[in-house]
Amino acid sequence: MATNKLWGGRFEASGDENIDAFGASINFDQLMAAEDLQGSLAHVEMLQDTNIIPETDAKQIIQGLKSLQQQLAAGKLKFDTTNEDIHMNIEALLTKEIGPVAGKLHTARSRNDQVATDFHLYLKKRLPKIIQAIQELQRVLVTKAEANIETIMPGYTHLQHAQPISYGHYLMAYFYMLQRDVERFEFNQQHTNLSPLGAAALAGTTFPIDRQQTTRKLGFDKPYSNSLDAVSDRDFALEFLSNAAILMVHLSRLCEEIVLWSSYEFGYLELSDQYSTGSSIMPQKKNPDMAELIRGKSGRVFGDLFGLLTVMKSLPLAYNKDMQEDKEGTFDAVKTIIPSLKILAGMLDTAQVNSEKMAAATEKDFSNATELADYLAVKGIPFRQAHALVGQLVLEGLKTGVTLQEIPLSKYQEIMPEIGSDVYHDLQSKIAVERRQSLGGTSFAQVKYQIAEAKKILDKID
Numbered sequence: 535m536a537t538n539k540l541w542g543g544r545f546e547a548s549g550d551e552n553i554d555a556f557g558a559s560i561n562f563d564q565l566m567a568a569e570d571l572q573g574s575l576a577h578v579e580m581l582q583d584t585n586i587i588p589e590t591d592a593k594q595i596i597q598g599l600k601s602l603q604q605q606l607a608a609g610k611l612k613f614d615t616t617n618e619d620i621h622m623n624i625e626a627l628l629t630k631e632i633g634p635v636a637g638k639l640h641t642a643r644s645r646n647d648q649v650a651t652d653f654h655l656y657l658k659k660r661l662p663k664i665i666q667a668i669q670e671l672q673r674v675l676v677t678k679a680e681a682n683i684e685t686i687m688p689g690y691t692h693l694q695h696a697q698p699i700s701y702g703h704y705l706m707a708y709f710y711m712l713q714r715d716v717e718r719f720e721f722n723q724q725h726t727n728l729s730p731l732g733a734a735a736l737a738g739t740t741f742p743i744d745r746q747q748t749t750r751k752l753g754f755d756k757p758y759s760n761s762l763d764a765v766s767d768r769d770f771a772l773e774f775l776s777n778a779a780i781l782m783v784h785l786s787r788l789c790e791e792i793v794l795w796s797s798y799e800f801g802y803l804e805l806s807d808q809y810s811t812g813s814s815i816m817p818q819k820k821n822p823d824m825a826e827l828i829r830g831k832s833g834r835v836f837g838d839l840f841g842l843l844t845v846m847k848s849l850p851l852a853y854n855k856d857m858q859e860d861k862e863g864t865f866d867a868v869k870t871i872i873p874s875l876k877i878l879a880g881m882l883d884t885a886q887v888n889s890e891k892m893a894a895a896t897e898k899d900f901s902n903a904t905e906l907a908d909y910l911a912v913k914g915i916p917f918r919q920a921h922a923l924v925g926q927l928v929l930e931g932l933k934t935g936v937t938l939q940e941i942p943l944s945k946y947q948e949i950m951p952e953i954g955s956d957v958y959h960d961l962q963s964k965i966a967v968e969r970r971q972s973l974g975g976t977s978f979a980q981v982k983y984q985i986a987e988a989k990k991i992l993d994k995i996d
Contacts, residue, residue, distance in 0.1 A: 557855075560613050562862050563620045567611065569655035570620050571603050573648065573731060576751035578639055586741050587638045595639050598632035619858075620652070621645050642741035643734060646765040646853040650730035653861065655752065657726045657774055660868050665719050667875035668781070669995055672712050674879045676988050678887075679705040683981050686963050687802065687892035688901055697904055698896040698963040701887065703976040706984045711784045713991065718777040725770040729754035733764035736852035766852040768842065768860050775839040778867040782832035785874055789825035792881065796822050801891045806884035809877070824881055828874045835870055838863030896963040898937055900928050905966045906938055906957070913952045923949060 575596060582592030602624065605611050617623040628636040679702035689699035729752060732738070732745035738761045745757040758764035795802035805822055813819035845859045903924050910920035931937055939961040946953040959965055971977045974984075
């Protein structure tokens with residue numbers, strides 16, 4: 535039985551229904567229906583302007599495509615698996631709309647450059663939305679940091695108390711992580727903003743097309759310079775997925791700390807009921823499920839990246855059917871990272887900060903040990919020797935329950951007569967934070983400087 539596929543002229547038999555279902559991509563690439571129609575309109579207008587097809591035919595096709603756009607917007611377009619992909623579905627729907635003249639739309643075009651164009655357009659439209667969602671989270675971080683410049687908390691290394699820091703300083707660390715994410719996605723736009731349209735199957739076309747015109751109409755910066763590269767390139771998608779994976783690393787790290795800080799043992803934060811859930815059996819529970827979900831969803835975005843890397847790693851030029859696997863992971867990453875960013879912004883914005891508990895955690899923890907070592911070094915003891923002396927005092931304090939600020943001055947003076955009562959001033963957590971004035975440090979002045987710098991970055995957007 536001969537096939538009725540639009541590409542089936544040289545085939546004598548059609549595949550069975552399992553083959554059709556396995557090879558079809560319409561179940562997911564219908565997400566690019568708007569982009570397919572947009573690309574087709576630019577293509578037919580170019581065909582008209584270059585006299586490749588008659589004006590009367592072009593106008594009929596344009597009218598049909600615009601009708602399909604209206605039907606798509608109204609949710610009335612129905613797609614069919616037997617037509618494989620979004621391109622064949624649109625052509626079939628257009629033929630139903632205007633008749634056989636619809637076949638002229640595919641003049642000087644292949645599905646290879648068509649799908650690449652759709653994919654570029656899809657990502658091109660969504661990158662600004664992703665960047666905007668990151669910046670909304672950055673604004674929350676800046677607002678919360680400004681309200682907590684003098685909120686003192688333990689700083690950690692190895693999840694052990696290290697030195698007291700400003701909570702505002704902690705929040706600003708994530709602002710700058712996210713700023714690098716913004717810059718990566720902005721760079722990604724350069725490679726997304728190339729037009730493959732006109733590359734045809736792989737070698738260009740004999741028709742006198744105007745690729746510059748379609749590039750302008752679609753809002754791309756420039757066309758690909760090489761037709762083989764145009765239809766086989768998925769670097770822009772790999773870049774996007776790599777950037778998305780790095781972004782999710784950052785969100786996951788922050789969510790891990792939100793889970794910790796909101797636990798009974800820490801109690802630094804209390805999440806809003808809006809961003810928490812309960813237990814079906816334990817009435818007292820208030821679970822940070824949204825933070826845990828974001829942390830968990832990082833894994834699926836990592837998988838999206840590794841999936842496409844694996845698909846592309848050994849593909850010969852130019853187009854191969856393997857590349858049909860490029861889109862689902864990208865679509866998945868888009869629909870994962872945007873809600874994650876928005877939910878995390880809301881979670882932080884509505885969380886209550888327990889500043890007293892944060893500060894209290896720095897009072898009995900020996901996180902001021904470095905302050906004492908620095909104090910001794912200023913008095914003339916080599917820092918390595920000062921480090922060892924303070925280490926011995928900490929060990930003794932851990933055994934006796936006496937903190938560094940509780941050690942009598944007389945005992946300090948046995949170590950070094952020059953030690954004065956001002957040592958207790960330096961051992962205060964707030965003073966320890968305030969004295970770290972080096973550029974990028976945790977002092978209140980430096981945190982204010984970071985916030986001012988961040989506001990300038992965000993003001994450029996507005």
